[in-house]
Amino acid sequence: MMSQQYRMGVVGLGEGRSIMSAALQSKQWELVQVCDLNEQLCREREQEFSFNNWTTSYEAMLANENIDVIAIYTPDQLHFTHIKQAVLAGKHVICTKPVLHSLEQASELLALMAQTDRKLFIGQSSRFFEPMLHQRRDFEAGNHGELAVVETQYITDGRWFLEKGWSKQAGFSWMYNFMIHAVDLVKWYLPDVTEVMGFARTSENSLEHNLEVWDSLRFLMRNEQGQIAQISGDYTLPTLDLAVEPSIACVLRGSKGTSRAEYSNLLYHTKFTGQPAQTTSFEEKQDYYFRFGGTSHHAGEYQNYIEYFADCLDAARDPLPDANEAIHTLAIMEAMTRSVQLGGQPVKISTILAEYNLTEKQQ
Ligand SMILES: NC(=O)c1ccc[n+]([C@@H]2O[C@H](COP(=O)([O-])OP(=O)(O)OC[C@H]3O[C@@H](n4cnc5c(N)ncnc54)[C@H](O)[C@@H]3O)[C@@H](O)[C@H]2O)c1
Incomplete structure (x- = not known):
């Protein structure tokens, strides 16, 4: 058609x-x-x-x-x-x-x-970056077996972002603006996270910009079935070379295999039972994903997602993430915030949803 x-x-x-x-x-x-x-x-x-x-x-x-x-x-x-x-x-x-x-x-x-x-x-x-799309296909094909742990990170020296006026205005946080990529990847694999706990701090590099928001953050979370996720973010610290450590990464560990999808490296690593460990490079797509030099704009991912959205409109299907799913991700982030404020105590997502009159069913 x-x-x-x-x-x-x-x-x-x-x-x-x-x-x-x-x-x-x-x-x-x-x-x-x-x-x-x-x-x-x-x-x-x-x-x-x-x-x-x-x-x-x-x-x-x-x-x-x-x-x-x-x-x-x-x-x-x-x-x-x-x-x-x-x-x-x-x-x-x-x-x-x-x-x-x-x-x-x-x-x-x-x-x-x-x-x-x-x-x-x-x-x-991030869902629409080449290695992440391949990882999703492997997950849906069952190649990981029973999923046990999801580890995601978004670690980047984002101090350039503090030149933007709105980064100093109420409502800006590294968690909502940057770490959300890592939280969304967890949400994609563990849609039903129930509980989170974590720690965060503010470095002297943020304070130099008169910004008192958390810029190094670590969290653990789990769902009803006991599957675990771990999320890391650092935003104002010097980082290792990308060849050594990707800025965004999603690791899936399951009973039959482990995989790691990387941004912006265009690399996808796998080890599935019965197969040798493999690294696939999508280097040939460099110019499709990064059209303007540097990696701070995301044209390839955007082309992938607008084409996905067009397919959804053609089929009268709801695209994901929609408002419900994105708001549930925000509820996870609110629970993350609350846990840090409580000195690392576990916080239930259901508590947050109830506070904002959002029912579980709506999600
Ligand atoms: N990977 C990603 O998905 C990704 C990456 C970067 C930024 N973003 C998001 O994109 C958004 C913009 O970020 P940015 O870095 O481009 O910020 P920016 O400040 O560089 O750009 C925002 C633009 O919006 C314009 N604007 C503001 N109010 C307007 C109005 N009422 N009418 C018309 N224009 C208006 C401003 O003039 C400015 O040019 C943010 O929400 C950010 O989180 C997403």
């Missing part, structure tokens, strides 16, 4: 640069219009992509009837407002992570999505 071509508008042209590139290269998408308050940035993107349909008014873009889907790449603190405006304007929505910067607006977002036939897809890019 021929799939339909969907028409996209993008708001926020910092990271939105990646989705512009993704839409312009995808047969399943047409880029119709882009928007940023910063006119200079609009002009830069016009030059870069030879694409001149831009506006500085989000409202004007929402009124454009030639747009089916709005893709949101504005600061975390604005996502809720921008999603709500787009849905009320009759658009489907792709919103980058985190869908919200706290659980305060979670029940309102779920109520909004329950009242509409529009779809909301959260762009958790």
Whole structure:
């Protein structure tokens, strides 16, 4: 069956640069219009992509009837407002992570999505990186046997990020903005995490930027069946060379095999029972994933996820993560926060959900 071509508008042209590139290269998408308050940035993107349909008014873009889907790449603190405006304007929505910067607006977002036939897809890019996609296929094929442990990490020297004004505003945290990639990977494999515990600290490198947020964090979590996850994050410390240690990694350990998918190394390591240990390199896809030099933009992952979203729209299927799943991930992060505040005590996800009037069933 021929799939339909969907028409996209993008708001926020910092990271939105990646989705512009993704839409312009995808047969399943047409880029119709882009928007940023910063006119200079609009002009830069016009030059870069030879694409001149831009506006500085989000409202004007929402009124454009030639747009089916709005893709949101504005600061975390604005996502809720921008999603709500787009849905009320009759658009489907792709919103980058985190869908919200706290659980305060979670029940309102779920109520909004329950009242509409529009779809909301959260762009958790790490799931859509080549090694992670291959690892998922091995997991679904049962190659790991019974899953025992998931270990994820996002360790990067993110001090460059502190140049952005909104990193100093209320609502910014390394956990919500960076570590969420590692939490989402756990959520993908252990959807029913029930309990978490952990420790966190703030380094003198954050304090130098007058930022008092936790920048080194370690957590353990488990689900009803006793499967365990371990998550690590460091954000203002010098890091090892990527060849030695990937910034994002997802390790699955099961009764029949272990695998490790790496970002940005494009490497996937496996050891399955009866097979030799293997390392697969996807080096040939370097230019597909990293189109702008450096690895801080994610064009390849975005092209993979907008094509997945188009397939979901074609089939009238709910894309994942949707609002429910993304909000459950935020509830896990709220439990992580609470555990640190309690000096490392275990915190149940159900306690957090109840506090924010979010039922288990909604998840
Ligand atoms: N891998 C990933 O999934 C990934 C990577 C990087 C960033 N992000 C997410 O992308 C979002 C943006 O991050 P960034 O690093 O590009 O930030 P940024 O500050 O560089 O860019 C945000 C842009 O939004 C624009 N903007 C703000 N309010 C607006 C409004 N009302 N109308 C139009 N434009 C508006 C700003 O002018 C700015 O250019 C964040 O939510 C971040 O978490 C996701």
